[in-house]
Amino acid sequence: MQTEPLHIMPWRIEEIDLNRIDRQRAVANEDLLLLLCAASFIESGSDLYTSNLSIFFNGDPEVSTWLNTEWEPEELQHGRALKAYIAHVWPEFDWDGAFERFFAEYSQTCSFEDFEKTRALELVARCVVETGTATLYRAIGESSDDPVLKExxxxxxxxxxxxxxxxxxxxxxxxxxxxxxxxxxxGALLRRVKEIRNEDSEIALRHVLAVRYPEHADDLAYNRARTARVNALVRRNLSADMCVKMLLKPLDLPAKIQPGVHYPLTKITQHVFFR
Known part of the structure; x- marks a missing residue:
């Protein structure tokens, strides 16, 4: 029986020397660590979304094979990499306990009802999500002077x-x-852009805060203030232009009308990503 060749990862977290981290300096940027931890939760739950997407694309071995053999392992490695960074800087943080509580809530929000009605339009939605994450990690890298985190x-x-x-x-x-x-x-593009700052990140950060600051677990004002600080941390480094260029590609617009769409789409992305 012929088997699919193993996917060769483009990089491996095990090959990155975490001992190069200036732990004292990293600890001082607590808001950034909160953001990284929330991101690690969402990335570590990506196998659930992969399962749903694989079912949605059942019958298309090209897409489903790529999702399962390349996309999912790489997304899960993102979660492991961020978890390893957090563990090195915050060894006292109960990542596993916090993730378990996060996933119990998060898994209830992932359903086919959130998918677009057709495969093509759902793929547009996925382009939006990948645009958002690429933009986020670029901003995180520019927000930090830690060479390990930048790598x-x-x-x-x-x-x-x-x-x-x-x-x-x-x-x-x-x-x-x-x-x-x-x-x-x-329409599909705008629907997902408007949802990009959805409950996933809110759920993740809420569980991070509950474990990191258990004395404030029920203090809504405190948690809102900390969330606002985390969001503001990278806002200045988020690139609206990068977002819009990636978002415009599925529209395949003639060059002469791109400027007319570029401006309103920039305004929408600025409101969603940079507020």
Whole structure:
């Protein structure tokens, strides 16, 4: 019986020397560590989303094989990498306990009801998500002066950009079949842009805060203030232009009308990503 060749990971967290981290300096940037921990939870739960996507693309071995043999292992490594960084800097933090409570809540929010109605439009939505994560990790890298964290986030960002290109390729494949017009594609794109700062990140950060600051677990005002600080930390380094360029590609617009769409889409992304 012929088996699929093992996927060779483009990088491995085990090959990054975490002992190069200036722990004292890293600990001082607590808001950044909270953000990294929340991101590690979402990345570590990506196998659930992969399972749903594989079912959605049942019957297409090209897409489902890529999802299971490349996309999922790389996404899960993002979670392991961020977890390893957190464990090195915050060895006292109960990551496993906090993740277990996060996943119990998060898993209830992942359903097919959140998917777009067609495969092509769901692939547009995935392009938006990959755009958001690539932008986030670029901003995190620019927010830190730790060379180890920069190496990790550069690796993750490169993975996310490559994932985006795969989803874009599969979108074009399916859109030839479905024939969705630009208006339908734009609708799917905007729906996911508006949801990009959705309950996933809120759930993750809430569970991080509950374990890190158990004395404030029921203090809504405190948690809102800490969340606002975390969001503001990287806002200045988020690139609206990078977002918009990636978001425009599925629309395949003629060059002469791109400027007319670029401006309103920039305003929307600025409101969603940078508020």
């Amino acid at each position: 990790i986030t550069d690796n993750i960002r490169s993975d996310e950009v490559r994932h985006y290109k795969h989803f874009l390729k599969y979108f074009r494949k399916y859109n030839e079949i479905e024939g969705n017009g630009r208006l339908a594609v734009l």
